[in-house]
Amino acid sequence: MIEVNQVSKRFGNIAAVRNVTFSVSSGEVYGLLGENGAGKTTTMRMMATILQPTEGDIRIGGFSVRTQPVEVRRRIGILFGGDVGLYNRLTARENIAYFGRLYGLTGARLDQRIDQLSRMLHMEAFIDRRVGGFSRGMKQKVAIARTLVHDPDVILLDEPTTGLDVTAANMFRRMVAMLREEGKTILFSSHNMGEIEKLCSRIAIIHKGSLRYAGTVAALRERCGMNDLDDIFMAMVEEGGR
Amino acid sequence: MDRQVVWTIFGKEMLDLLRDRKTLIGTFLIPLVVIPFVFFLLSMSYSNVEKEARAYVPIAVTGTSKLVDHLRSQPGVRILSPDRPAEALQAGELRAIVTIPDHFDQALRSGGSARLHVAYDNTNQKSVYAKSVIDSAVQQYSSDIVSMRLRQAGLSAEAIKPIETTYENAASDERQTGGMLAGIIPLMVVLSLASGGVAAATDLVAGEKERGTLESLLTTPIAANQILTAKLLAVMVMSCISATASLLSLSFVFRLGPLKVDGTVLSFGFLSPASLAVLAATIVLLAALFAGLELTLSTVAKSFKEGQTYMTGVVILAMIPSYMLMPIHPVDIPALYYVLPVFNGVALCKEAFYGAVDPLHTLVGLGTSLLYVSVVIAATARLFRREGAVVRW
Ligand SMILES: Nc1ncnc2c1ncn2[C@@H]1O[C@H](COP(=O)(O)OP(=O)(O)O)[C@@H](O)[C@H]1O
Ligand SMILES: [Mg+2]
Numbered sequence: 001m002i003e004v005n006q007v008s009k010r011f012g013n014i015a016a017v018r019n020v021t022f023s024v025s026s027g028e029v030y031g032l033l034g035e036n037g038a039g040k041t042t043t044m045r046m047m048a049t050i051l052q053p054t055e056g057d058i059r060i061g062g063f064s065v066r067t068q069p070v071e072v073r074r075r076i077g078i079l080f081g082g083d084v085g086l087y088n089r090l091t092a093r094e095n096i097a098y099f100g101r102l103y104g105l106t107g108a109r110l111d112q113r114i115d116q117l118s119r120m121l122h123m124e125a126f127i128d129r130r131v132g133g134f135s136r137g138m139k140q141k142v143a144i145a146r147t148l149v150h151d152p153d154v155i156l157l158d159e160p161t162t163g164l165d166v167t168a169a170n171m172f173r174r175m176v177a178m179l180r181e182e183g184k185t186i187l188f189s190s191h192n193m194g195e196i197e198k199l200c201s202r203i204a205i206i207h208k209g210s211l212r213y214a215g216t217v218a219a220l221r222e223r224c225g226m227n228d229l230d231d232i233f234m235a236m237v238e239e240g241g242r
Numbered sequence: 243m244d245r246q247v248v249w250t251i252f253g254k255e256m257l258d259l260l261r262d263r264k265t266l267i268g269t270f271l272i273p274l275v276v277i278p279f280v281f282f283l284l285s286m287s288y289s290n291v292e293k294e295a296r297a298y299v300p301i302a303v304t305g306t307s308k309l310v311d312h313l314r315s316q317p318g319v320r321i322l323s324p325d326r327p328a329e330a331l332q333a334g335e336l337r338a339i340v341t342i343p344d345h346f347d348q349a350l351r352s353g354g355s356a357r358l359h360v361a362y363d364n365t366n367q368k369s370v371y372a373k374s375v376i377d378s379a380v381q382q383y384s385s386d387i388v389s390m391r392l393r394q395a396g397l398s399a400e401a402i403k404p405i406e407t408t409y410e411n412a413a414s415d416e417r418q419t420g421g422m423l424a425g426i427i428p429l430m431v432v433l434s435l436a437s438g439g440v441a442a443a444t445d446l447v448a449g450e451k452e453r454g455t456l457e458s459l460l461t462t463p464i465a466a467n468q469i470l471t472a473k474l475l476a477v478m479v480m481s482c483i484s485a486t487a488s489l490l491s492l493s494f495v496f497r498l499g500p501l502k503v504d505g506t507v508l509s510f511g512f513l514s515p516a517s518l519a520v521l522a523a524t525i526v527l528l529a530a531l532f533a534g535l536e537l538t539l540s541t542v543a544k545s546f547k548e549g550q551t552y553m554t555g556v557v558i559l560a561m562i563p564s565y566m567l568m569p570i571h572p573v574d575i576p577a578l579y580y581v582l583p584v585f586n587g588v589a590l591c592k593e594a595f596y597g598a599v600d601p602l603h604t605l606v607g608l609g610t611s612l613l614y615v616s617v618v619i620a621a622t623a624r625l626f627r628r629e630g631a632v633v634r635w
Pocket of ligand 1: 011014015016034035036037038039040041042043630633
């Protein structure tokens with residue numbers, strides 16, 4: 001579903017992503033692991049066609065981000081973590097409906113979809129309130145609903161649990177697992193190895209823009225001969241650094 | 243589908259903007275606060291200066307003559323004799339100093355002429371008024387002398403004034419109103435056009451970029467151009483709302499205010515359909531130009547704050563031509579102004595309000611405006627579509 005093929009991205013003389021290759025299949029939550037500045041967001045932005053790869057290509061559902069960006073955008077939903085961008089002066093419903101309309105949903109279909117998402121994410125109590133006064137957790141729910149409003153096949157989650165408390169982060173991961181059961185293709189980035197392991201069987205580790213590992217967590221454990229995830233991560237980062 | 247997307251975005255932008263107090267303040271500041279305030283100040287200072295100038299006219303007189311009686315009989319005149327008259331005049335304690343030479347009355351009575359010296363302060367409105375008071379006293383005294391001389395020669399007063407002229411002002415009341423409004427209205431309209439869109443433009447790009455919503459918007463299957471078109475429309479609408487509110491506010495203030503002096507009837511009746519059409523086209527094009535410039539700056543800005551700072555530039559850009567053209571009568575507007583950006587809009591506004599719309603000027607002014615608008619919008623679009631322009635990192 002997602003094929004990242006020898007992708008590089010340079011900003012002037014900063015090489016943010018260097019020759020990265022991995023692929024994600026449907027019904028899978030794939031982990032993209034890296035420290036701050038590793039190039040996770042840049043990779044996601046290239047998948048979402050906001051940035052163009054300097055070299056290489058990414059295919060989503062068979063469509064190239066270079067030559068068929070609109071087809072790609074139709075099929076993806078992207079969620080940025082941290083201080084999620086919502087329109088504070090609009091209600092939760094208005095925020096979600098706006099994006100729904102931009103994906104071509106209208107009328108009863110749109111209303112039904114919003115009600116469905118509202119139930120799924122337990123937003124009934126605040127769906128018609130303005131987003132400005134919401135807590136981080138509530139905002140996150142609205143942002144998720146917005147990401148899923150057009151029922152995308154491919155879901156890109158860029159450090160989605162940043163800023164969430166433990167309960168909210170747990171709930172979020174349960175929801176991701178549910179989406180996996182529906183057969184969605186999910187890319188989940190994080191700087192936290194423990195979190196990734198709870199959800200993903202396959203991961204890619206990037207460091208300073210370069211791919212350090214792509215494969216299953218189990219194989220990684222075996223290769224490093226260590227059990228502690230943080231140790232493994234450190235080992236991987238240092239290995240390539242030398 | 244294309245159009246519908248633009249309307250969807252436009253609808254959301256308007257909803258968002260109209261719920262924003264900052265935007266509303268920006269849009270209605272000039273029409274609802276600045277205009278009434280400026281007019282209040284103008285009329286206050288105008289009527290106060292006028293009143294004081296009339297009520298009390300202190301002058302000093304040296305020498306003797308019957309003229310002094312005439313001066314005394316003028317309303318408000320007080321004859322003072324300060325120690326240092328020249329300094330008192332400088333300080334504004336005296337409005338004028340009348341110096342009557344020796345043997346003044348004798349010279350006049352004997353059929354000769356005499357020279358009267360009046361010192362006044364041209365920079366002081368009240369002193370200028372005193373001068374006119376002295377003038378009329380001198381006129382009265384002169385005509386007394388003239389009648390006396392004519393009588394002595396056995397003639398009547400008509401003998402030296404065979405032609406009596408009555409003057410009638412060719413400008414109708416409506417034209418006069420137009421003239422007065424033509425000075426201040428383009429200034430206010432152009433200023434509110436420029437400033438009315440500032441808050442909206444800042445919010446809709448720099449603000450959305452800062453909040454990260456623009457990035458999400460660009461991951462949907464719509465074109466960047468559609469987003470920009472909708473935003474441009476939204477900013478233009480806010481500009482035009484501001485300008486319209488300013489026009490209404492001006493008409494209201496003119497109707498109410500004590501500026502309704504000298505029998506000038508103030509109405510908007512002087513706007514002929516042709517003037518109105520030119521005015522509307524000019525306003526829309528100016529709004530588009532300002533909206534384009536403001537969105538460009540908003541796109542370049544790295545943050546909301548930075549955007550706000552840049553916007554000041556647009557408002558100043560609007561102010562300079564407006565002030566430069568304010569005192570100029572349309573007939574005297576240099577031809578060059580009809581091709582310069584913003585100048586051409588202000589010039590056409592003036593013509594419309596003077597009821598003197600010139601077809602060639604209109605064609606050139608609107609044509610060049612359209613050109614500037616296209617260039618600015620093309621540049622904005624290019625900037626907006628540039629990779630990563632809307633991404634914060
Ligand atoms: N638009 C941009 N222009 C220039 N440099 C950028 C831009 N976006 C990211 N970078 C740089 O690219 C590198 C990778 O950044 P990013 O992809 O945001 O990392 P991550 O998401 O893993 O923390 C960083 O060094 C960052 O400073
Ligand atoms: Mg990141």
